[in-house]
Amino acid sequence: MRDPSCDSQSGLRKGFWSTEEDRKLVNYIRKYGISNWCKMSLYAGLSRTGKSCRLRWMNYLNPNIIRGNFTNEEEKTILQYHSILGNRWSAIARKVPGRSDNEIKNHWHTNLKKRIITQDHPVPTIKPKETTKSIDLHDVESSVETPTSHVFSSLSDGDTTSLCKLDISSRYDHEQLEVENESDYHISSPGTILDIKSFWEQLYYADEDLELQNLFQDTSFDQIFIDNLYS
């Protein structure tokens, strides 16, 4: 059996970490690497739970963590992926190098969420499934050239998620989303190029795919307003 959980032990320190505790944890990890957090805490001479040590390392002490203000590019990435993944902060954090899930979560609640809420636009309640049925790709090419917003959508093969951005009209209803002008593609991973036709076709066939259905049910479409935030 493993050691009894150190989480349940009494007398362990809580609250903010001292510089001495930080030093002990960093020195231990530099010397022995990361293995069992509970044992690490013990061997490093820390009166902390393994969880607390892990959190401190992941969110603060890890040298790969970037401190400081979020860039516009980082914020844009967070907004894009949040609209697709919802509050899956760890998944979003993997798309923003150097930022921890906790940091992204905090930044979302203190900054980004407010910016979206304060947008003048009402959030349309459109299901992706419905949007796929109203699109004629020939019409897309020959339509009006003054779109008002962008919409991002995605396809996932399990490991990677590809994003596609379209200009769309601001005219929404519950049955139809009109795509007026193909814009450009945002590719999340190199080599994953998705053309606009296959994008919508795959979206349509996602009806058969439970995982994709779940993915799109979580999609809030808040990202429609992302570009407006930075325009």
Added chain:
DNA sequence: AATCGTGTCAACCGCCGATCA
């Protein structure tokens, strides 16, 4: 100068799936 309200963010809590003995 004191008080209050608000924003920020580090850290904790509790849940749950993965892993191990």
Added chain:
DNA sequence: CTGATCGGCGGTTGACACGAT
């Protein structure tokens, strides 16, 4: 297979900073 434990995750809390009154 089972139960205990670990580690990861999202939600929440609370201490602190700072500006307004």
